[in-house]
Amino acid sequence: MSDAARVLANHRVHVVPVVLALANPPWQRDVWLDPSAFEDLDHVFHTLFDDFCDADEPERYLGVSLRSDEEVVLMRELGAALNAAAAEVPHNTDAEYLRTSAWPEVVTIAGRLAQVMVANDLGELAALLGDSAVPDPCQIGRGTTGNSGERAGGDSDFDTASPQVGSVTSRKHP
Template sequence: MSEEAQVIARHRVHVVPVVLALANPPWQRDVWLDPSKFENIDHVFHTLFDDFCDADEPERYLGVSLRTDEEVALMRALGVALNAAAVEASHDTDAEYLQTAAWPEVVASAGRLAQVMVSNDLNLLSCGRHE
């Protein structure tokens, strides 16, 4: 595996699961609202805005955690939706985020991005390429 492919894999192993979690409301309620679980909305924001991507400016992560221009555009849309939910969630609690008027768009945006990211990864694997 090339060095570039290793960088992408190390980032996507964090980004893809978070995007999938954002696309799955039952999972959000089961995990994020359970205080004994590690993952919560704070983890999501750190992953997508600080640690492994920048959902406000995802172009910088093309070839790092995002494979295509389509993924970049969809990540930007997800970032906009997450920021809108953050504005509404004045107390910054997980339960409050899930109740915001913006949350359905977060879920829909994440669903579109998850489909593309998983499809891109599977296409790459099915072609026998590891880049």
């Protein structure tokens, strides 16, 4: 693995989970509003604006924590949405952020960015392992043991056809 690939992996291991958390309102309520939990919205802001990216100017993180121009564009949109939410909170609490009128937009953009980041990471994994090492999920039928289409127990007459899957389209800290 090259040094650049190692840096990218080391940054993404922090950025991707934070983006996934921003896309998941139940997680936000269950974890961020629990005072005993490690993760809170402050952690999210530090990850995306200070430590592993700069959501205000993400272009310089292309190849460092972001894999594609699409990720850069979505990260910039996410940064703007987080800044809009920050403008609405008087006391800078996580509960206030989750109640802002800007928060649904944060969740929506984070969901799109999460989808793109995960798809890009899976594509990179497939390239590293070779396409034959990663089964095509559309070819794995229910009740099968692998991508051969055989049922557990050796029944190879199982039809592996599956429905078509569409293509992926795509806080100011204290």
